[in-house]
Amino acid sequence: MSRYVMAIDSGRCINCKACIVACQQRNKVPGGQSRNWVRELDDESRKSGVSVQPGACMHCDHPVCVHACPTGATYKGPDGAVEVDKERCIGCGSCIAACPYGARFKNDATGTADKCDYCREHSAPGQTPACVSVCTTHCRVFGDADDPNSEVAKLLASRKKVYVAAKDCDTRPTLTYLDATAPTDWPRAVDSPTPIKLVEYASTGVKWTAGAALAGVIGVFFKQLVLPSDREHGHADDHQDKGGNA
Structure with a gap:
């Protein structure tokens, strides 16, 4: 070339x-x-x-x-x-x-x-x-x-x-x-023009928001691995059953 x-x-x-x-x-x-x-x-x-x-x-x-x-x-x-x-x-x-x-x-x-x-x-x-x-x-x-x-x-x-x-x-x-x-x-x-700066700031904000959302999803994922929802609710049902049989 x-x-x-x-x-x-x-x-x-x-x-x-x-x-x-x-x-x-x-x-x-x-x-x-x-x-x-x-x-x-x-x-x-x-x-x-x-x-x-x-x-x-x-x-x-x-x-x-x-x-x-x-x-x-x-x-x-x-x-x-x-x-x-x-x-x-x-x-x-x-x-x-x-x-x-x-x-x-x-x-x-x-x-x-x-x-x-x-x-x-x-x-x-x-x-x-x-x-x-x-x-x-x-x-x-x-x-x-x-x-x-x-x-x-x-x-x-x-x-x-x-x-x-x-x-x-x-x-x-x-x-x-x-x-x-x-x-x-x-x-x-x-010096970047003002409109471009605003776009850059907005882009940074979107990146941070997306990062926070991704962290939340990952947190929920690992929680499910350690403590699945059915197990968590199952314990509550066991307590209710025990209370009902008493």
Whole structure:
């Protein structure tokens, strides 16, 4: 099974934003919304005074968005991509609130959660995403990380790997920055949305109630083994018989 990932060399990005436009066109993303981004950062070490950071969904190996989804619409595919099943998505926004990277949004046209899926909806798995195909400096690279002959596998093996980790949760992002990127502290703290917390609390209550009920059933079972009901009532009948014969 292939394991698709994206690697980004931020130092090669010239901030042309062709990747954003190509993604919007390929995936029919409404104007004003985007599945990917290029962040501009103040950087006195550069002549321009600015450095840039291309990015998109991190396609985490431990995605909190998957756990936040109440319908199972968001899921981690076997080939590494985190996807959204629009048929099952109810547009509640729980996954959007849970993502520490701000990589999700509610699509204004469909009313469902939207995000980078490596252009999976409009091309076969493994085909080059739109953002990669139009990058003029080839700062975005995509491919099968488990294929040692793929370009992305060779880059990951030969370059320093930098991952942007969430502050309080090891989401294990698979999107990799090569050598360096900035900033690395922008993900917000992970916090489950209130509806999901309520579901968790209710689930805990149900588990405790079910546990107590099971304990009661087991207790009755063992009581029956030690003192069956007919024996217990039989003693009472014997006393009554003795009283009647007296």
